[in-house]
Amino acid sequence: MGPTVSDNFRPAEEKTPKSSQNLAALSRSWWAKGKTLLPKWGKAKTEPAVENLAPEVAPKPVRQTVKVVPTPLVEDQVSETVSSENQPSDLAPLAPTPPAGSDLAPAQKNDQAIIAPDLFASRGKVLSAPADLTARIAEKARAKRRQWMFYLLGALATIGLIAGLVWALLFSTLISLNSQSVIVEGKVAPAQITQLRAEMERFNRRPLILLSTKEVEDQISQLPWVSSATFEKDLPSSGTLTVSERQPVAIVMQKEKRIPIDNDGVLLEYLPGKDLPLPLLEVKTKSEDDRERTKLAALAVLSELPPPLREKVRLVRALSPTNIQFELDNKVLVKWGDRDNTALKAKVLEVMLQRPAKVYDLTTPTAPVTN
Numbered sequence: 001m002g003p004t005v006s007d008n009f010r011p012a013e014e015k016t017p018k019s020s021q022n023l024a025a026l027s028r029s030w031w032a033k034g035k036t037l038l039p040k041w042g043k044a045k046t047e048p049a050v051e052n053l054a055p056e057v058a059p060k061p062v063r064q065t066v067k068v069v070p071t072p073l074v075e076d077q078v079s080e081t082v083s084s085e086n087q088p089s090d091l092a093p094l095a096p097t098p099p100a101g102s103d104l105a106p107a108q109k110n111d112q113a114i115i116a117p118d119l120f121a122s123r124g125k126v127l128s129a130p131a132d133l134t135a136r137i138a139e140k141a142r143a144k145r146r147q148w149m150f151y152l153l154g155a156l157a158t159i160g161l162i163a164g165l166v167w168a169l170l171f172s173t174l175i176s177l178n179s180q181s182v183i184v185e186g187k188v189a190p191a192q193i194t195q196l197r198a199e200m201e202r203f204n205r206r207p208l209i210l211l212s213t214k215e216v217e218d219q220i221s222q223l224p225w226v227s228s229a230t231f232e233k234d235l236p237s238s239g240t241l242t243v244s245e246r247q248p249v250a251i252v253m254q255k256e257k258r259i260p261i262d263n264d265g266v267l268l269e270y271l272p273g274k275d276l277p278l279p280l281l282e283v284k285t286k287s288e289d290d291r292e293r294t295k296l297a298a299l300a301v302l303s304e305l306p307p308p309l310r311e312k313v314r315l316v317r318a319l320s321p322t323n324i325q326f327e328l329d330n331k332v333l334v335k336w337g338d339r340d341n342t343a344l345k346a347k348v349l350e351v352m353l354q355r356p357a358k359v360y361d362l363t364t365p366t367a368p369v370t371n
Contacts, residue, residue, distance in 0.1 A: 169209045177211060178237045179204040186243040192225065196241065199223070208233050216241075225270060227262070249302045250281040250316060263303040265296055279313040285320060297321040297339050304342040309349065337363035 168174050179200040184193050199220055203211060213231045220229035220243065227244040234240060248260030248268050258273030261281065279302065283295045298318035302310060315327035326334040332353075336345065345362045352360050352368055359371035 170207055172207075173205055175209065175236045176205045176207050177203050177233075177239060181238040183234075183238070183240045184243065185240060186245065188243055188245055192243075192245070195223065196220065196243065200241070208235060208237070208239075224266065225268065227264075248276060248278060249299055251276065251278045252281050261299070263299045265292070265299060277311075279310075279316050279326075281316045281318070283318045285318075290320060293321050294318045298324050301336060301339050301342055304339075306346055309346055332357070333359045335359065335361045335363055341365050 177200075179197060182197070182200055184196055188196070200216075202219070203216060211233065213233065216231040216239075217229045220226055220231070220241065225246050227246045229244075230242040232240045232242075246262040246264070246266060246268060248271060249263050250261050251258045251273050252261050252267070253259075254267075260268040260271045260273050260276055260278065262268060281295070281298060281302075283291055283298070285291045285294050295318065298316050301324055302313070302316060305313070312328045312330075313326050314329050317325045317327070319325070322338040324336045324338070326336055328334065334349065345365045348362060348365050348368050349360060352370060355370060357370040361369040361371070
């Protein structure tokens with residue numbers, strides 16, 4: 001039998017789909033079984049739907065900490081730690097969670113419970129600071145004081161060490177010169193060594209750090225028989241003095257007295273001139289201005305001659321810096337000229353002496369002349 005007209009005009013409630021009826025019945029059943037209690041003012045609590053999850057994925061209790069910096073210490077600013085395992089008894093439980101997979105099941109995020117502390121139950125009530133916080137502040141202050149004390153002691157120790165080193169090096173006698181312990185090197189006589197130690201007495205007990213080696217060398221060089229002096233410091237209280245003695249190369253006549261003279265033109269009056277087999281130096285110039293230059297030129301030629309040839313010279317006659325003459329022991333005259341090419345002239349003269357003559361002219365060594 002086909003549909004009738006009455007079937008098409010049934011009321012709207014009779015035409016409700018069966019699925020919608022099942023959903024409405026399920027919702028009423030869920031709300032009838034659950035309990036709904038409003039939490040106290042200012043509190044909020046949610047619990048994870050552990051009972052609706054499978055046992056193997058049940059979340060573990062999560063411990064969360066809410067930290068608040070105290071200003072004056074009020075209860076709503078004190079740090080609290082609330083665990084999902086120990087819940088306050090005055091928090092209202094949540095209603096049962098609908099079955100997983102249903103349309104009314106709440107969304108799950110990380111399967112964690114977020115528990116807020118009761119911060120408003122005693123608003124305006126001033127609390128004292130926790131004992132551990134006060135102890136930590138005091139310990140931090142003590143540690144800072146100890147750190148600054150350590151820095152202060154270290155700075156004082158460093159300053160004291162530097163001051164001690166400066167005093168020991170510059171002002172004390174721990175590192176000072178002992179004149180009797182100075183080592184003298186060089187070909188000098190015992191009497192001259194005594195004279196040198198007497199000169200070094202003026203530097204006795206002087207700090208070696210402040211003692212100038214040039215000052216010592218200049219003082220020793222003022223001795224008439226010293227040609228050069230070198231001083232080296234040897235910590236903590238000694239030194240080495242190297243001295244070169246002046247060597248006479250000729251004899252000059254002053255007031256009928258034979259006085260030795262070295263290549264620098266210094267008169268060595270402390271030496272006996274009578275016993276020294278040295279040539280006599282005669283300086284004869286037209287002007288007194290050229291006398292010193294002529295004397296130094298003749299002394300330079302004598303000092304540069306080979307020893308065998310220098311021993312044959314008996315007289316040196318210097319007429320000018322470019323006109324120097326020798327007289328040998330056999331009364332042979334040698335016209336030397338100036339001090340240039342002294343080595344070449346000495347070799348040429350050794351060859352020419354093999355030919356007897358009274359005059360040897362070496363003014364031009366490349367063209368010597370005999371007479």
